[in-house]
Amino acid sequence: MKDAAKEAAPAAQDAASGAATPAARDAAAPAKEATKAAPKAAPKDTAGEQPPPTGPLAPLAWLSGCWRGEVNKREFREFWQPLRGNLMVGVSRNALPERTVSFEYLRLEPRADGVYYVTTSMGKTEAAFKLASTKRDGNDETFTFQRGGTEFPTALAYRRGAGGWLYVEVAGQAQGKDHKVTYPFRRVDCESGEFIRK
Structure with missing residues (x-):
């Protein structure tokens, strides 16, 4: 012991x-x-992240990406680059299977007196449409742009719908009568072309 x-x-x-x-x-x-x-724990990589858009074009930043529609074998597409440097740049094309009907270079830009939608169609002189109104109805939001004169079109409306839909309405006088055309688009993946519900 x-x-x-x-x-x-x-x-x-x-x-x-x-x-x-x-x-x-x-x-x-x-x-x-x-x-x-x-x-x-690996540090979070934030190098590729962009801050939320700001400025007068921020309400239109959702347009960024690819859009596609088709009516009576006529395909129409729009592509918008992301909002950068207080400017959005885009391009649109309207085509039949055998030929291109029209194409346009587009941009959204702020000016001293407001926001403008500027288009140059197939090499013609550019046309500038001023943002005249913004309207929200439930899930839909419509941005209407207008310009003076009588040359068609005198008004453009971009309506953001639910489920990844976009409706572009072109209106004005044609041959002395009111004329309106609506193009329904769906958001698509820019590479695969698959529809995106967003």
Whole structure:
């Protein structure tokens, strides 16, 4: 018993002094190694993220991307680059299977007196339509642009619908009569052409 007590005494002294025993040190070693080996969480990569759009064109930033529609074998497409530098740039094409009917270069830009939709159609002089009104009706939101004069069209309306739909209405006078054409578009993936509900 005395011998056992003598052997136990150093351990008791270590415990009383707060020093770790060899057995305790051996038990703690794997835990320390596990702590060292645990991988650190990778920092979040925010290099490719863009801040939310701001400025007078921000309400139209949703147009960014590719849009496609088709009526009576006539395909129409629009592509808009993202809002950058207070400008949105786009292009549209209206085509039959055998030929292109029309194409336009587009841009949305702020000017001193408001926001403008500017189009250059098949090499003609550019036409500028000023944003005249914005209307929200439930999930739909309509942006109407107008210009003076009598040359068709005198008004353009972009209506953002639910489920990835876009309706572009072109209106004005043609041969002395009111004329209106509506182009229904769906948002599509720019590479695959698959419809996107967004």
